[in-house]
Amino acid sequence: MSTLAAIPTPQEQLKFLKQIQQILQSGTFTSTYKFALLMSLVRLAIEQGEDTGSDLTLDYLDIAEKFIDLYWKQSLPFQFNEYDPFVLQQSTGQQAAIINHIRLAQSQFKTLAAVRRDSVFWLKLKKSVATTVKQMPVVYLQNINGQTFEFLYCLADSKQNLVLLPKVMYCLRQFSEIIEELCQKRWIDYIRGNRKNLLVLDGLPDLNEFMFAPSRNQLGQVANVLIDLQQCQCFYCGKSLKNKKYAVDHFIPWSLYPADTGHNFVLADDVCNSQKSNYLASEDFLEQWMIRNQLHNQTIQNEISQLGFLTDIERSHRVAGWAYEQAKENGYLMWRGI
Incomplete structure (x- = not known):
């Protein structure tokens, strides 16, 4: 530039x-x-x-x-x-x-x-x-x-x-x-x-x-990595995922940035995943997500990249910076958790 x-x-x-x-x-x-x-x-x-x-x-x-x-x-x-x-x-x-x-x-x-x-x-x-x-x-x-x-x-x-x-x-x-x-x-x-x-x-x-959505099978494999990384807890509410339905969530919503990167994945229980939907999570969650990525960067790189996803923490955080700047400028509603 x-x-x-x-x-x-x-x-x-x-x-x-x-x-x-x-x-x-x-x-x-x-x-x-x-x-x-x-x-x-x-x-x-x-x-x-x-x-x-x-x-x-x-x-x-x-x-x-x-x-x-x-x-x-x-x-x-x-x-x-x-x-x-x-x-x-x-x-x-x-x-x-x-x-x-x-x-x-x-x-x-x-x-x-x-x-x-x-x-x-x-x-x-x-x-x-x-x-x-x-x-x-x-x-x-x-x-x-x-x-x-x-x-x-x-x-x-x-x-x-x-x-x-x-x-x-x-x-x-x-x-x-x-x-x-x-x-x-x-x-x-x-x-x-x-x-x-x-x-x-x-x-x-x-x-x-088929052409653009992430593979459900691949996301299932990502869930297996995240369940250990998150100690079997929902990323958003912190409740145990044991014996519960859960899903891999795109922290920066797919609707905002339709590309899969390893650091963008979090595991959420069905309630949080459904309520967050296509919203950006509040900035408290953003900070939590960035800290999570820093702490577990090596694990994400080693294990999620093996599943076919790009893992680049700097790229993921730059995308997040753009998304939250867009939210401020355009007055997007944010999901603040349950």
Whole structure:
């Protein structure tokens, strides 16, 4: 972040959101890459940016990592009713190249966590994905009806790194929920509408769960780690979980930041989990959560990362800082416990 600039005016913010909508409504889509790029930029703006009008320089390898996170689950064979398992077609032509890169990784590694642990293979995979990202969606994302509108980044300045223009970082952080929701909806519509997927997916009610929701089986394994880490107590009310129903809760709600990170998971009894729902917990709980993460950082890194989740305490705490700043600015209601 180098160029200092005032935060965008309300009019500029509204114009920005309309431009995002225009890309999603009027842009041409031959693959799902543009949706993935927009979602990646939003998440990196949250993780690496701040609420200023400055520009933001993003490493293409970091963007590639977000692409891998988004496409990993979608690259696995999909099973529906009596049909043979198949991989969702993410392009109108041949299968999207990034899917093929990830499928190759999946043939050698059981989980994304295992790929990350092999530093040589992981870097090679990120470089392969980064090359495709630079050549495809970065070049074409801002094209609408044959014209280029450079409101997110300037292509000429984004050869080595992608440089978000002044005020863009701020808008991505402000409108993250809206942009994520729009992108996911259009992505699902694209997958449903792709004639190579149509026969199988025509009657499927909840494609969203397969494409974007965390694996229930994986969360069950996370619960096994947290039950010991939390000494069989609910994170929020502190009551014993013995002989009770409980669930893994995203401390920063999934609706605010739809990405799984190991430090964001807490175990809550059914009552607390249900009442907290999609609310942010009060700042007392925030402090408790951050202390928990500091005390048990090594355990979370060692055990939850083995299950396929990214574990980066600094990244998780930066996301939390963004979420609570959003709550203050926008007057979000917070859950204060039972």
